[in-house]
Amino acid sequence: MAMAAAVARRSRRLLRLLSSRPNPKPASLSSCSSPSPSFDTPATAGEREGDPLSWRLLRLRSPGAAAAAIDGWAQERGRVSRPDLQRAVSQLRRARRYGHALEILSWMESRKELKLLPLDHAARLDLIAKVHGTSQAEEYYNKLNSASREAASFPLLHCYVADRNVQKAESFMASLQSIGLPVDPHSFNEMMKLYVATCEYEKVFSVIDLMKRNNIPRNALSYNLWMNACSVSDVSSVQSVFKEMVNDVTIEVxxxxxxxxxxxxxxxxxxxxxxxxxxxxxxxxxxxxxxxxxxxxxxxxxxxxxxxxxxxxxxxxxxxxxxxxxxxxxxxxxxxxxxxxxxxxxxxxxxxxxxxRHDVRVSNVLLGAYVRNGWIEKAEKLHLHMLEKGARPNYKTWEILMEGFVQSRQMDKAVNAMKKALSLMKSCHWRPPLKLVEAIAAFFEEQGNTDDASRYIKLLQKFNLTSLPLYKSVLRAYIKADTVVPTNISEMIARDDIVMDEEMDHLIIRASKIDIRGDV
Missing domain, CATH: 1.25.40 (Serine Threonine Protein Phosphatase 5, Tetratricopeptide repeat)
Structure with missing residues (x-):
């Protein structure tokens, strides 16, 4: 009983590290809306007063700024405590600011007086996986001592499950069992999640059998995953599992x-x-x-x-x-x-x-619905209303509007929305959907509008967004307009590492029959 209690306590700590919910999330319906997204919400006045270090770190935006902010804090206050830093890491992770959270743990490791504890190492491994990928998380895990490795085992297993890497997950679980590390219900649940995600439902039943043979208690999520695996065949087996769950005195349904x-x-x-x-x-x-x-x-x-x-x-x-x-x-x-x-x-x-404050992430939901229904005027009205209220459009706002403008053939507005969106690319990893990029180029092609086609390709070139279909559209626009082709078009194609095909060769031959003029 003491060992089971210790395992349960360890499991709860590790689950908190991964910010898992206290009540397991049900399997989503294929036709169901997505669950509520997480928000990087500004702290309330009370939070700012109670935890000023976290508030200062939450305001950071530039990569690499967390360490400098902590140094400044330490100089102002004379010291910085472990609980303050751990609380800041927790809040940054909830806000999905994984890079800054990882910087704090790296800063802590560089201080002898703030030696990382096993659970700190587990949190750091999880953040390394989110920021740098699973391979670097594996390298970090292999360098840990036995105590820290035990704490970090669940986050690493979670990485394999997130990557849907069945082979590595199974091998890792086997290694944990072979060296005697505690394997709790949450580890088995992770394996069942993986098997459900990869449609290997028979393996879910094998996991349940293994848990029963080894007297590993099942929790609510275990039963939920088991029922989902049964649902592939029939409802009666699902109802049998539910009946077993109701009769399990350790479970609150x-x-x-x-x-x-x-x-x-x-x-x-x-x-x-x-x-x-x-x-x-x-x-x-x-x-x-x-x-x-x-x-x-x-x-x-x-x-x-x-x-x-x-x-x-x-x-x-x-x-x-x-x-x-x-x-x-x-x-x-x-x-x-x-x-x-x-x-x-x-x-x-x-x-x-x-x-x-007027957050466009809320209005974008309505904006997208208006555009999908072809209500572009309504969408524009909502957009202008949000601007008047001081909202700051994000890349998704411009993408939604772009789609609406392309659908309604308002290409001048679509190009302007594209420019607005591209101006935000320095601060995010967004890229415009290929179908919208090519739709605008196709419009210029249809119109034989060589000036706008040339300006458009130059704009996209600045952001490494050119492609073979785009250059084809530009050439077809010149051919349709029977207009002289820029002398540097071949240089632009070569500079962008565009791989030519037979159709492009024919277009170049046709375009070459038109008199050559100056650069684009």
Missing amino acids: GWSTYCTLANIFKKHELNSKALACLRTAETKLSTTQRLGYSFVMTCYAALGDSDGVMRLWEASKCVPGRIPAANYMTAILCLIKVGDFDRAEWIFGSWEAECR
Whole structure:
């Protein structure tokens, strides 16, 4: 019993490192809206007063700035404590600022008085994987001592599962067992997640059998994954597993299990049973925490139940505390999915009345829906409204507008949106969708507009976005206009390492018959 308790405590610590939810997330419906995204939300006034170091670090944007900020803090205060740094790492990870969080742990390792503890090493391995990839995380793991390696084993297994690398995950699990490291329910759950993701359902049953033989307790997520594997064949086996779960005195059946059942029943077109499960899931939701409301909401949306979505939304408003922007987004997404735009716009209006700043990530949800439905004027009106409120468009805003302008053949506006989006590329990894890039080039080609085609290709060249189809469009525009071709076009193609094909050779031959003029 003592060993089981120790393993359980270790498991809980490791799960917190990976920011996992206390109630396991149900398997998502293929037709269901995505779960609520995470937000890098500014700290409240209370948070700023209670944890000024974390607040200072959360404001950083430049890579490599965390170490300098901690040095400055240490000089101002005379010292910096381990709890302050660990709390900052935790907050940065929740905000998905993995690079800065990793910088803090690297800074700690460089200080003799702040030697990294095993759980610090586990957190660092997880961050290395997120920032630099699994191979570097493996290198880090192999350099750790036995205590730190034990702590970091679960994060490394999680890396293999995230990469869907069955061979490495299985080999790693076997090595953990062979050297006697504790293997707890969470490690087996990770393996079952992997097998479900790779459609190797028989292996899920093997994992369950192994857990039973070795008296490894199953938790709610274990049962949920087991039921999902059974659902591939029939519903009766799912119901048998659920019955076993209900009879397991160590398990409290929560909202996630009923959402899992609802997903399964929907997949088998048993919608009335799915709705009954969701009604039960509602009774399992906490009245003090928001966790779960968005998931149940998305399940109702997948079943086309607008009233169910709104009922969950109204119930979530009774939970104490400020409603996060992400929750507003989920509700709007769900209502859009069921085609209830009036209620979606009403919730957007409620968000505007309550928000402290106009965040385009919320308005982008509505903006995208307008564009997908061909309501470009409505989309432009919303965009201008957000600008008036001081919102700062992000790359997704411009991408959505680009798509709308291309659909409505407003190419001048599409090119302007492209320029706005490209100006943000220095601060993110976004790249414009190829279909939109080529659609604009095709429009210039159709018009025989060589001036705009040339300016467009030069703009894209600055961002390494040129391609063979784009150069073909430029040449066809010159051929259609019967206009002289720039002398440096071949140099541009060579500089961009464009691999030619037979069609391009023919276009060059045709274009060469037109008199040559100066550079683009």
